[in-house]
Amino acid sequence: MQLTRPRLRPLLAVLAAASVLGLAPAPAQAGQAHDDARLQRRLDELVARADGPPGVIAVLRHGSHRETLRAGVAEVGSDRPPRPTDHMRIASAAKAFSGAVALGLVDRGLLGLDDTLAERLPALPAAWGAVTLRQLLNHTSGLPDYSSSSEFRTIIQADPHHVFESRCLLDFVAGQPLEFTPGSQYAYSNSDNIAVALMAEAASGSRYEELLRTVVYRPLDLRQTSLPQGYRLPRPYLHGYAVRPPAAPEDVSTQFGASGAWASGGIVSTPDDLVRFMGGYAGGRLIGPAVRRQQLTFVDGASEPAGPGRNEAGLAIFRYTTRCGVVYGHTGNTAGYTQLAVGTPDGSRSLAFSVTSQVNQSGTPELLAELRDIQEDFVCALLAD
Structure with a gap:
């Protein structure tokens, strides 16, 4: 579907600076300027919540042009604003990267979407053998989630900096059967993208x-x-925080190592790089039309955490149907960080929206509801005439 271009003004940067420095923003002119001011106000209100993140940054890209909105600080106790060049953990948005690798190999003829674990990874449990790459990519595999295993969690709690052998993470659930018949239902699992990476290596x-x-x-x-x-x-880097009011935010940026997440959530990036990646990935730049058609076959299923609007799962990509239109992308959450990265179907526009606390349905459902509402406003700005 062809979407119209946005009119994103330089006023965004001015408003962002005013928010960070505590200055009063210039009066809104009309139309789009008024909408921009509303977006900035929503970010300000988000960080002002008692349970809100210390910082938030949104980068909207149209071609080579970028606009940035931000509120709060990159580090508590400083006045440094979040910047598009700050590093951060992108959490499960990293699953889009493992999907990009696998689909790129499918496009090159090195992998097939119907290749099975038994064919590509025969050392894994035979009970998992019928699971296909396609089912791993759209979370219909039935693989038990290694990150939920009691042994894995015990190790993390005892030594948050423990260095795992990332290629052996599935060993934590190797004794467990599939949770359902592959392809019969949707269930988000971190194990899926570990297996995707292992298949790509094989x-x-x-x-x-x-x-x-x-x-x-x-x-x-x-x-x-x-x-x-x-x-x-x-x-x-953007410092990530555990926010548990009335206690002061606790810096958890470096509390955990990345080896225990690996291909399911270990990537570190910047808002600038993330918005560039999602423009290319959502727009299908890395694969040919035949593989792209397969990628954009959707089933009911939400990302983790849920993104704006209605969520449906494709192959390592989600379709978010908002009141203003459709975007493709991925979300993610981990200690200290929550991410949304989306792009238009033609890849001409993309958005990276990052907050410096963990927001999800199980821990902060009311905050997540507000966050999704704000994200939808930003998607509407991305898609606006």
Whole structure:
């Protein structure tokens, strides 16, 4: 579907600076300027909540042009605003990257969407053997979630910086059967994207980290995106916080290492790189039309956390149908960070929306409802005439 272009004004940057510095914004002119002021006000109100994140940044991209809205601070105790070049954990938005790798290999004929775990990874439990790459990518595999296993959680609680052998994460649930017949229902599982990366390695003979560089980073010119093993973040970075009022926000930016998330959520990026990636990924730039048609076959299912509007799951991509139109993308949440990255179907416009606390249905349902409403407003700005 062809969507019309947005009219995003330089006023966004002025309003953002006014919010950070505590200055009164200039009076709205009319029309779009008034809408921009409303978006800024919504961000200000979000960080002003007792349970709100210390910082939020939204980058809206139209071609080579970018506009930034932000509120709060990049680090509690400072006056430094969040910046598009700040590093951050992108959490489960990393699943779009593993999807990009796998679909890129499918496009090259090295993998097939109906290839099974038994064919590509025969060392995994035989009971999982019928699961296909397609089912892993749209979360209909039935694989038990390794990150929910008691053994995995015990290790993390005892040593948050524990370095896991990322390629062995599925061992935590290797003794468990599938949770349902593959393809019969939707259930979001972190195990799915671990298996996706392992299939990509088996098919290509290359390590997943190298596949990210050759299949994703270089074609899209992502220069500040990486998949670390440790807990440190490149500087400068957006500090992520655990917000539990009335206690002061606790900095958890480096509380956990990335090795226990790996292909399901370990990537570190910046708002600038994330918005660039999602423009290319949502627009189908990395794959040909035949694979693209397969990717955009959707089933009912929400990302984690749910994104704006109605959520449906494709192959490592979600369709968000809002009151203003459709965008494709992915969300994510982890300790200290919550992410939304979406793009238009033609890839000409994209949005990265990042907050510096963990927001999800199980922990902060009221805050998530407000966040999704704000995100929908930003999607509408992205799609506006």
